[in-house]
Amino acid sequence: MMSKQQAVVAERDDAMPNGSGAAAILSAGIGAFLVASLAMLADKSASIKSMMNFYKPTGPLSGVTTTAILVWLGVWAVLEFRWRARAVPIGRVVAVALTLLALSLLLTFPPVGDLF
Amino acid sequence: MEITARGLWTMIHGMGFGALYLLACSGAIVELWRRYSPATHLPVSGEDETFLRIYLAVMTLLAWITVLTGAYVIYPWYRAAAPPGTVNLSGYPQRLLMSSPSTIGWHSIGMEWKEHVAWLVPISITMATVVFIKYGRNLRNHPRLRTAVVGFTLVSFLAAGIAGFFGAMLNKHAPVEGGRTIHLMRGE
Numbered sequence: 307m308m309s310k311q312q313a314v315v316a317e318r319d320d321a322m323p324n325g326s327g328a329a330a331i332l333s334a335g336i337g338a339f340l341v342a343s344l345a346m347l348a349d350k351s352a353s354i355k356s357m358m359n360f361y362k363p364t365g366p367l368s369g370v371t372t373t374a375i376l377v378w379l380g381v382w383a384v385l386e387f388r389w390r391a392r393a394v395p396i397g398r399v400v401a402v403a404l405t406l407l408a409l410s411l412l413l414t415f416p417p418v419g420d421l422f
Numbered sequence: 423m424e425i426t427a428r429g430l431w432t433m434i435h436g437m438g439f440g441a442l443y444l445l446a447c448s449g450a451i452v453e454l455w456r457r458y459s460p461a462t463h464l465p466v467s468g469e470d471e472t473f474l475r476i477y478l479a480v481m482t483l484l485a486w487i488t489v490l491t492g493a494y495v496i497y498p499w500y501r502a503a504a505p506p507g508t509v510n511l512s513g514y515p516q517r518l519l520m521s522s523p524s525t526i527g528w529h530s531i532g533m534e535w536k537e538h539v540a541w542l543v544p545i546s547i548t549m550a551t552v553v554f555i556k557y558g559r560n561l562r563n564h565p566r567l568r569t570a571v572v573g574f575t576l577v578s579f580l581a582a583g584i585a586g587f588f589g590a591m592l593n594k595h596a597p598v599e600g601g602r603t604i605h606l607m608r609g610e
Binding site: 322324326327328330331333334337338342345361364365368370374378397400403404408411414415416417 | 552
């Protein structure tokens, strides 16, 4: 038997939409994928490599990661603003985010990244 | 018994922050998987929830400190260019590894993978922490959110493991050394 206080908490929790979580998950997938794809691009193109050289001692890694992090946080802020009070198709969002994350893991592995 | 300043920083980065993250990761995965499953009947108290929130926040902090010290403190020492004509490459780990066909792979595969894959760790765990802070025990009502949180935490564990493994192997074949020498203890 639930106490009145527990019932109130459960009711409030059930009413919490999934939009905010979905925004965080999808943007994290995008951020991870950006790290991998920007690293690959910097490896292929001399001009992108020099563009990514934000901090000389660290080299292009500094630009690749800084750009990916800024875009990730930007996408997260926009999605959070748009989805925070909504229920979104979470199955699709999670599938896309986990696919992007798995691709990031693969693409950062140099023998795979070099195939493109 | 001595250690150089660069050696000490490398140890703090890898055996301190990185290893601590890996240890903490397994605990977080078990807790998120076991306690927050929609099928479980284990009670979650407010104290349990607060504990995991703090635990994940500390892991997030560790992940960021690890990649930032790696990229901005140690990596510049690792990739330092040797002046032309340098014969002893021990102060230039990347050049040392690239100077032999038997060690070049540790740089071209090991370091190239490590330096990028490591960044998936703070991104993943920051997301997992924020989602847990927001939803807490309510994750039981959102099984797919929980799946994503556990999935990203697992990948962060794998990525940290890859980075840690290559970090250790790189440091074994071409240690990052130099700077001030610190005397730890006098031997007999």
